[in-house]
Amino acid sequence: MKEDFYEILGVSKGASAAEIKKAYRKKAIEFHPDKNPGDTKAEEMFKKAAEAYEVLSDPDKRAKYDQFGHAAFEGGAGFGGGGMNMDDIFSQFGDIFGSAFGGGFSGFGGFGGGGQRRVKGSNLRIRVKLTLEEIANGVEKKVKVRRKVQADGVTYKTCPTCNGSGQVTKITNTILGRMQTATTCNSCGGAGQTIDNRPSGADAQGLKVEEETVSIKIPPGVEEGMQLKVTGKGNGAPGNGIPGDLLVAIETVEHDTLKREGDNLHYDLYISFSEAVLGSSKEIDAVGGKVRIKLEPGIQSGKILRLRGKGISSINGYGSGDLLVHVNVWTPKELSREQKEFFERMQNDENFVPKPEKSDKSFFEKVKDMFS
Numbered sequence: 001m002k003e004d005f006y007e008i009l010g011v012s013k014g015a016s017a018a019e020i021k022k023a024y025r026k027k028a029i030e031f032h033p034d035k036n037p038g039d040t041k042a043e044e045m046f047k048k049a050a051e052a053y054e055v056l057s058d059p060d061k062r063a064k065y066d067q068f069g070h071a072a073f074e075g076g077a078g079f080g081g082g083g084m085n086m087d088d089i090f091s092q093f094g095d096i097f098g099s100a101f102g103g104g105f106s107g108f109g110g111f112g113g114g115g116q117r118r119v120k121g122s123n124l125r126i127r128v129k130l131t132l133e134e135i136a137n138g139v140e141k142k143v144k145v146r147r148k149v150q151a152d153g154v155t156y157k158t159c160p161t162c163n164g165s166g167q168v169t170k171i172t173n174t175i176l177g178r179m180q181t182a183t184t185c186n187s188c189g190g191a192g193q194t195i196d197n198r199p200s201g202a203d204a205q206g207l208k209v210e211e212e213t214v215s216i217k218i219p220p221g222v223e224e225g226m227q228l229k230v231t232g233k234g235n236g237a238p239g240n241g242i243p244g245d246l247l248v249a250i251e252t253v254e255h256d257t258l259k260r261e262g263d264n265l266h267y268d269l270y271i272s273f274s275e276a277v278l279g280s281s282k283e284i285d286a287v288g289g290k291v292r293i294k295l296e297p298g299i300q301s302g303k304i305l306r307l308r309g310k311g312i313s314s315i316n317g318y319g320s321g322d323l324l325v326h327v328n329v330w331t332p333k334e335l336s337r338e339q340k341e342f343f344e345r346m347q348n349d350e351n352f353v354p355k356p357e358k359s360d361k362s363f364f365e366k367v368k369d370m371f372s
């Protein structure tokens with residue numbers, strides 16, 4: 001014969017929803033398994049209270065129960081003979097006690113399910129300065145890094161405080177009774193191991209600083225402010241921990257003649273007045289080596305010559321940018337008497353009168369093209 005749900009919670013048949021909730025809360029705290037470890041009678045009461053609350057807190061179920069008693073739920077979708085399982089009960093707590101307790105329960109499975117965590121050493125940070133040529137072609141840099149490593153002769157033993165689990169169980173008293181929480185072991189910092197033999201010169205973790213030359217492979221196309229990671233080249237960790245990483249911040253050295261803009265490079269080429277008139281061939285120091293370009297006779301100042309693929313390789317591996325050569329005609333400031341007379345004669349000469357063609361786009365149109 002099943003006990004009466006109202007009697008289990010200790011409320012009258014006419015109790016309000018608030019009274020039922022309050023009563024259940026009181027029973028749940030009283031019989032909570034964390035508060036009564038190993039007490040099967042308390043656990044039984046805890047389950048019964050939850051079952052009673054499940055029905056009486058639902059107006060529809062409560063009405064059926066008031067009319068038909070326990071028979072209303074037998075064999076149907078109700079509890080049958082099995083009652084509620086603990087997961088159901090705990091999932092109900094969020095509604096009753098608020099989210100502060102959600103997930104705070106230890107359950108009944110015990111602790112240590114997560115296994116031992118491996119402690120990781122701290123990361124080290126360095127900066128590397130790269131020239132534009134190094135960025136364009138990619139480079140392998142060797143840098144000296146002072147990193148903590150396990151000292152020669154150091155040995156570790158299982159931590160006696162946590163028996164190697166890296167965690168200790170703490171019991172706290174709460175509104176629902178005693179709650180168990182797992183915290184990182186203070187003795188070993190979560191490593192599960194403590195130092196056994198500490199060689200001279202080693203710190204409390206058995207580590208000492210050593211200088212090591214680390215090789216860093218830098219791919220083409222990196223930019224100022226990017227960060228590369230060399231896994232495992234940060235500070236070491238004690239015991240069977242794993243070392244941290246070496247984080248490499250990229251800095252760039254400004255180039256004398258080339259300006260970078262994304263993957264494109266810009267170069268200002270100055271040619272003489274006579275080179276512009278007569279045409280010329282010029283050599284430019286590009287990032288991949290020297291590049292020779294041909295200037296047609298009559299080339300206009302402001303013309304931009306695009307050398308495809310002579311820019312920076314894309315860091316994503318999608319081809320390369322271009323080298324854009326900006327042609328600037330240098331106007332002489334001082335002239336000999338002879339030269340001056342020549343240009344005076346040319347002042348009204350048909351050949352010296354500007355006659356821009358449609359193909360000689362304005363500077364603004366060219367800029368627009370470059371960014372489109």
Ligand SMILES: [Zn+2]
Nearest residue numbers: 159162185188
């Ligand atoms: Zn420990």
